[in-house]
Structure formats: structure tokens, C-alpha cells
Amino acid sequence: MSETLTRTISGIVYILILIGATLYSNISFNILMVVFLFIGIYEFSKIYKINLLGSFIVGLFFTLPLVSDLKLLNKLTPYFLIFEIPFLIFLIYDLFQAKFKLYRNTFVKFLFLIGYVIVPFILLIKLPIIQNSFEPKIVIGIFILIWNNDTFAYICGKSFGKRKLFEKMSPKKTIEGFIGGLIFTLVASYIISIYFTFFDLKTWLLTAILVSILGTIGDLVESKFKRQANIKDSGSIMPGHGGILDRLDSIIFVTPFLFLIYLIL
DSSP states (O other), rough: OOOOHHHHHHHHHHHHHHHHHHHHHHHHHHHHHHHHHHHHHHHHHHHTTTHHHHHHHHHHHHHHHHHOOHHHHHHHHHHHHHHHHHHHHHHHHHSSSSSOOOOOHHHHHHHHIIIIIIIIHHHHHTTTTTEEEOOOOHHHHHHHHHHHHHHHHHHHHHHHHHHHTTTTTTTEHHHHHHHHHHHHHHHHHHHHHHHHHTTTTHHHHHHHHHHHHHHHHHHHHHHHHHHHHHSSOOOOOTTTTTOOOHHHHHHHHHHHHHHHHHHHH
């Protein structure tokens, strides 16, 4: 089987599982996100050389009480954001530093695991909850924007790209591709706002901007983690695509910022 066919089939299966579980019920969505979370914990532990048993224990400590108790999750969400936003801003700062060496301190490693994998997934589980009611189209709309941005950034970069966006981290990304992805994602957000009316046009346009900018940064941050570990993919669970962190690096990075913006708006 050719690599292109393998990649296509794998991608279709991933999309069908994601959309199906999200639309079916809140419980199926939560189960899928928890599965993705623990696969992400496994992959990140391998990248950062963290004790796997300790990583799973930390994941269980954070996840099980919060997923099963919406009131507790509501109560702790502001504290997660207080920690998470500065942490992600630090990752953006660290992205532009010359260092390629992994942090050695065990406490720092677990801090990265919590900030980069665990908390974003917990916030993603909470993201489609509006006034204690599950609205799956929030997640579907965001993923559509992310896939749209990735697709058109690739097409525009391939067709018109000349100037590198950040060659040290991702040699194939171009400024032209980034701009093309942003423009088409804004167009997609306008179309989405017509059908998904629980958010107004302004909110969807702002979502598109954050998805394009922070989603791209999230991809670059994950690329830096992999370069630090001297690996190509975070895992191999998705043939032709790599691991869960490879597929969800954009949503992981953008979710906390979207959550904050939705709270404000």
C-alpha cells in the first residue's frame, strides 16, 4: 500500500472517529478525549524521558475527578487558565531561543507534561459546555477551522511560497502559506457562522484568527520538542501521520486561549 493511500485512509478513519464520537454524546466525546489524553501522555513521556508510571498517575489524578464532576471542573477551570496561559506564553518565548536541549529537572519535566498535554485536554473537554449543556458543534467548528487552515496553508505554500516562516523549526512552512491559510480560514469562519449560530460572526472570526496564528505556533512548538528529542514523529498510532500529538498539536495549543476568549465574550 502506497504511503499516500495509507495516509489518506488513516486520516479518514481519524476524522470519522472524532466527528462521530463528538456528535454522538457528551460521554463518547469525553471518553475519546481521555483516550487521546493518555496516548498523548505516553508520547510526551517518551519524548521527554519521563517515568511512564508516574506520568499516568499524574494524568489519572487530574483527569478522573474532573471529568466525572462538572461542578469541580467548573470550580478549578479559572485556576487552570491562570497557570496555562503564562505557561504557553513561555513556550512561545522558548520557541525562539537557540536551545535544543531537553530540560533535565524531573519537576520541570512533569510541569511540561501537565501544561502541554494534561491541562489543554481537560480544557478541551470543558470547551463545548455552555451553561452546563453540551454543544458538540463548538468542537466541530474549531476542528473544521484547523483542518481548513492546515490544508490551505499547505496549498498556498506549495503554489506560491518563497519566504520561509521559521526555517529552523519547520523548513516547509512559508509566509505565503501562513497568509493563505489565515485568509481561507477567515472565509470558512464566515460560512460556519451562518450555520453555527450559537456564536456570532465576530466570535467565529476571532476564533479563526487564533486558530491560524496559535495553531501554527503550536505546530512549531511540537516540532521543537521533537527536534530536542531527535525524533521525526511523536508516535506511530496513525499510519502516515505519526502520533496523537502530531495530529492535535494545533488544538492543544489554541484551546486554552479560545477558552479564555469565550469566557470574556
